[in-house]
Amino acid sequence: MDDLNxxxxxxxxxxxxxxxxxxxxxxxxxEQVAExxxxxxxxxxxxxxxxxxxxxxxxxxxxxxxxxxxDYLRLEQNKLNAMSExxxxxxxxxDIRVSSLEACDPSEIFSEEVxxxxxxxxxxxxxxTRRVFKMSRFENKMNKEIAENLGITVKGVExxxxxxxxxxxISLKDYLPLFYFFFYFx
Numbered sequence: 001m002d003d004l005n006x007x008x009x010x011x012x013x014x015x016x017x018x019x020x021x022x023x024x025x026x027x028x029x030x031e032q033v034a035e036x037x038x039x040x041x042x043x044x045x046x047x048x049x050x051x052x053x054x055x056x057x058x059x060x061x062x063x064x065x066x067x068x069x070x071d072y073l074r075l076e077q078n079k080l081n082a083m084s085e086x087x088x089x090x091x092x093x094x095d096i097r098v099s100s101l102e103a104c105d106p107s108e109i110f111s112e113e114v115x116x117x118x119x120x121x122x123x124x125x126x127x128x129t130r131r132v133f134k135m136s137r138f139e140n141k142m143n144k145e146i147a148e149n150l151g152i153t154v155k156g157v158e159x160x161x162x163x164x165x166x167x168x169x170i171s172l173k174d175y176l177p178l179f180y181f182f183f184y185f186x
Contacts, residue, residue: 009046016042016058020065027069037068114175121171125164128152132160 025034041064054060135141143157
């Protein structure tokens, strides 16, 4: 572009930019988008003025602004419609997941399998550790009471319980996240 064209475009831009921006903003309600529409419309008007004879540049500019604003609003409407459809699908999928979780009784599903693992793990424990663990967890006896019954120290009871729990953590490692989940949320 030569200096005359640059000066002419700058004059056009200065004359119409603010009005174009406000017009576009009144429809799109977004300053950044309105700025883009105004700038694009002025460039398009400038290109048309260079090639065509236009009797009313203001009317042409308003038509360009209107069409660009409508294009933007249609695009936004399409995005909203697509998001709405996706949201509806997501809500339906979530409803199905919730329904299936509500119908699911984890204690029934896992109890038999977990019980088998617990029994198998108990069988692998040394006799004293197994006895201490059963008294602690199944008979709800206090460590002091277990120590007195078995003739060992409270520290000895704690050692056997700790050893048993370590074995259970290993044998039930695949189920621990579920246990944490159920204990945390119930």
